[in-house]
Amino acid sequence: MARIVMKFGGTSMAGIERIRNVARQVKREWAKGEQVAVVVSAMSGETDRLVNFCREASPLYDPKEYDVVVAAGEQVTSGLLAIALQAIGVPARSWLGWQLPIRTSDAHASARIATIDTDALDASLAQGEVAVIPGFQGQTEDGRVTTLGRGGSDTSAVAVAAAMKADRCDIYTDVDGVYTTDPRIVPRARKIGKITYEEMLELASVGAKVLQTRSVGLAMKEKVRVQVLSSFGDPDQEPTPGTFVVGEDELRDEIGDSNVEQQLITGIAYDRGEAKITLVAVPDRPGAVSSIFNPLAEASINVDMIVQNIAHNTGSTDVTFTVPGAELARSLDVLEKAKATIGYEKLISDPEVCKISVVGVGMRSHAGVAATMFQALAARGINILAITTSEIKVSVLIHQDYTELAVRVLHTAYGLDADDAA
Amino acid sequence: MARIVMKFGGTSMAGIERIRNVARQVKREWAKGEQVAVVVSAMSGETDRLVNFCREASPLYDPKEYDVVVAAGEQVTSGLLAIALQAIGVPARSWLGWQLPIRTSDAHASARIATIDTDALDASLAQGEVAVIPGFQGQTEDGRVTTLGRGGSDTSAVAVAAAMKADRCDIYTDVDGVYTTDPRIVPRARKIGKITYEEMLELASVGAKVLQTRSVGLAMKEKVRVQVLSSFGDPDQEPTPGTFVVGEDELRDEIGDSNVEQQLITGIAYDRGEAKITLVAVPDRPGAVSSIFNPLAEASINVDMIVQNIAHNTGSTDVTFTVPGAELARSLDVLEKAKATIGYEKLISDPEVCKISVVGVGMRSHAGVAATMFQALAARGINILAITTSEIKVSVLIHQDYTELAVRVLHTAYGLDADDAA
Structure with a gap:
């Protein structure tokens, strides 16, 4: 007997027909004798509807009351799934955030899960009942409703899996797994069988949005085995x-150390959501860089890639960096105001950039990864505007027009293309 | 400073524009320095939507999970009203059923309120905060969500008013009060200024559906002063x-004992929802009547008016009674099956009947009320099929075709017509 958590998103819960389908998938696992907790999202569109109500009621809505309103969406689907399970002979009951309880911080609308009490849950599971738990919600120490922020249901599922020491947390989605890259760009992209948390984090944060980043971080911290799989198969079949x-560790145990190192690159991600800013002729003196990034940090703007060119003979240097595209206007405003303090000559910005990242735990022990990347891009005449690296990732910034070409070239260069795909 | 409860139904909460309007009405009372608790329904149509989800998920849905689903409707409007109040400068917070808590019986989907803990509520009101409380919901002793049954929000409002010892419970509705009869039938119907609980119960249960019957019974038991008033006026004006x-007592104190007795009849109600059944030639022996009504009671069919004619010389009698129209088919089925036991000759039924009731506390001390009624109806040739009386009510059963005529004739006969109306 295993303990598993199954998580279904809004698309899977959109309407009674689909909820019935989810119930059959749950029954399939329950019928094997597994102890099953199910974490559900609201019906797709419902959270948006509720959020819009709050915004309409007041653009400056109280996040405490916002949480009361939006938590209702998952409450509804939890009750409905419990009913649908009972209808096909599976004993089930819903456990709302305040009933378990799932205790969170009091950062309303973006709370973090602190603890989950599993006494009642364990007793229910031991009786063979399926527990249906609304994702996204919890309560504060003093008993007010909280929500975890958009997409929080993945995080709820992982947190529940950690608390009940589940053997596996299955996240059912509208894709059948994580691919080596976006299959819409590279038809020969392959589904990855196993990927490490670290790789998943890098792929997720740079654009492969299959799992919410927070949930992957939590899974890594709590060592929860997560499976991403499709919710669209025949619900009665494995x-x-x-x-x-x-x-x-698990990856190395399974495919062997040497294979991990050999399989240098796990995937290639791209992100068109950033914009590039260059400050021309910044005085080359101590403190110059902080005079740029402090005001941006104060405005809560995340700076990603930073490149500082070698100083000109003139005693000044160019500084290039990226910010989220949506923050570009605000960033430029902040920098204009700080012009005197920073002392730059000119401000250039470009929203038409794309960040391409190659990710893989194997690259730690292999120096040639970046070289392969630069070579492959240069061979196609793709200019690199900025570079950043981490232990398991190399990212380059290029012009947006070259996105597809770059992804395809790199996918081939790292030997990721499937043999049999079209 | 007074303590008041304001209750708003689904029509008043249907959409943000209307919720804002409700917020202004609440602010008007709060600005006087009153301590205000507001009880709200779900947006109109929302409860139906949620109930239909449950039915679709399984016709035999678990009422425990049904309660989880449908309670979400009031949760949403509570949060939204709190936001709308804050937006116009009124400190407010929502208190969900489980947060106060409002403890109920565990009769899911039709629970009864047991106790309401007001410690937290009192503290909040004392700080000048408006408390927004979802109607219709509560929780069981062991922490599961309950609902009170359809229309339960009136009952919630009265229960909250009783628990917080409110000076008044204002029920805002789409009518501006209780009328002497249906104004669609009698344009000269008058709005009643004060009515006793007992009269309201009789009027409500026979068709003047302004307040939920249960809420009136609770108000009577707890001595809560209830006001029914319109939610459609200028929200900023008294x-x-x-x-x-x-x-x-209050009625007699205000208008004087003699006036209470003089004002014999408070209102006239009608109810087309019943059906008449006659059992012809039932043996006139002890136990005959119970052999008819026992099987009906066992089938949970409410029998209302009962008339037993004088025994024929043949040693048999005819028994006539009414049942809810919706239960007619089932009633006939029960009676057919019990034919041998009862020993009647023939079964006649007629769904085209109407019950007309004249109601008033003053009639207790006045014998002529029924006589006036019979006379007035006879003068128009309206045949009376059955009669029942209580201390403050006389009801007759007539053919449905005469409904409007009978109501109009009686309204005039008892001097209820307004002088100035069209």
């Missing part, structure tokens, strides 16, 4: 395995 | 007084 997100 | 539902 599903096609998806992608397992696991610790590096 | 509203036109509606109808106060009060104890007989």
Whole structure:
């Protein structure tokens, strides 16, 4: 007997027909004798509807009351799934955030899960009942409703899995796993069988939005084995395995150390959501860089890639960096105001950039990864505007027009293309 | 400073524009320095939507989970009203059923309120905060969500008013008070200024559906002064007084004993929802009547008016009674099956009947009320099929075709017509 958490998103819960389908998938696992907790999202569109109500009621809505309103969406689907399960002979009950309880911080609308009490849950599971738990919600120490922020249901699922020491947390989605890159760009992209938390984090944060980043971080911290798989198969049949997100140990145990190192690159991601800013001729003196980034940090603007060119002989230097595209206007405003303090000559910005990242735990022990990347891009005449690296990732900034070409070239260069795909 | 409860139904909460309007009405009372608790329904149509989800998920849905689903409707409007109040400078917070808590019986989907803890509520009101409380919901002793049954929000409002010892419970509705009869039938119907709980119960249960019957019974038991008034006036202006539902003491104190007796009849109600059944030639022996009504009671069919004619010389009698129209088919089925036991000759039924009731506390001390009624109806050739009386009510059953005529004739006969109306 295993303990598993199954998580279904809004698309899977959109309407009674689909909820019935989810119930059959849950029954399939329950019928094997597994102890099953199900974490559900609101019906797709419902959270938007509720959020819009709050905004309409007041653009400066109280996040405490916002949480009361939007938590209702998952409450509804939890009750409905429990009913649908009972209808096909599976004993089930819903456990709302305040009933378990799931205790969170009091950062309303973006709370963090602190503890989950599993006494009642354990007793219910031991009786063979399926527990249906609304994702996204919890309560504060003093008993007020909280929500975790958009997409929080993945995080709820992982947190529940950690608390009940589940053997596996299956996240059912509208894709059947994590791919080596976006299959819309590279038809020969392959589904990844196993990926480490670290790789998943890098892929997720740069654009492969299959799992919420926070949930992956939590899974890594709590060592929860997560599987991403498709919710669209025949609900009564064993599903096609998806992608397992696991610790590096498990990966090494399974495919062997040498293979991990050989399989240098796990995937290639791209992100068109950033914009590039260059400050021309910044005085080359101590404190110059902080005079740029302090005001941006104060305005809560995340700066990503930073490149500082070698100083000109003139005693000044150019500083290039990226910010989220949506923050570009605000960033420029902040920098204009700080012009005197920073002392730059000119401000250039470009929203038409794309960040391409190659990710893989294997690259730690292999120096040639970046070289392969630069070579492959240069061979196609793709100019690199900025570079950043981490232990398991190399990212380059290029012009947006080259996005597809760059992804395709790199996918081939790292030997990721599937043999049999079209 | 007074303590008041204001209750708003689904029509008043249907959409943000209307919720803002409600917020202004609440602010008007709060600005006087009153301590205000507001009880709200779900947006109109929302409860139906949620109930339909449950039915679709399973016709035999678990009422425990049904309660989880449908309670979400009032949760949403509570949060939204709190936001709308804050937006116009009124400190406010929502208190969900489980947060106060409002403890109920565990009869899910039709629970009864047991106790309401007001410690937290009192503290909040004392700080000048408006408390927004979802109607219709509560929780069981062991922490599961309950609902009170359809229309339960009136009952919630009265229960909250009783628990917080409110000076008044204002029920805002789409009518501006209780009328002497249906104004669609009698344009000269008058709005009643004060009516006793007992009269209101009789009027409500026979068709004047302004307040939920259960809420009136609770108000009577807890001595809560209820006002029914319109929610459609200018929200910033003092509203036109509606109808106060009060104890007989208050009525007598205000208008004087002699006036109470003089004002024989308070209102005239009608109910087309019943059906008449006659059992012809039932053996006139002890136990005959119970052999008819026992099987009906076992089938949970409410029998209302009962008339037993004088025994024929043949040693048999005819028994006539009414049942809810919706239960007619089931009643006939029960009676057919019990034919041998009862020993009647023939079964006649007629769904085309109407019950007309004249109601008034003053009639207790006046014998002529029924005589006036029979006379007035006879003068128009309206045949009376059955009669029942209570201390404050005389009801007759007539053919449905005569409904409007009978109501109009009686309204005039008892001097209820307004002088100035069209």
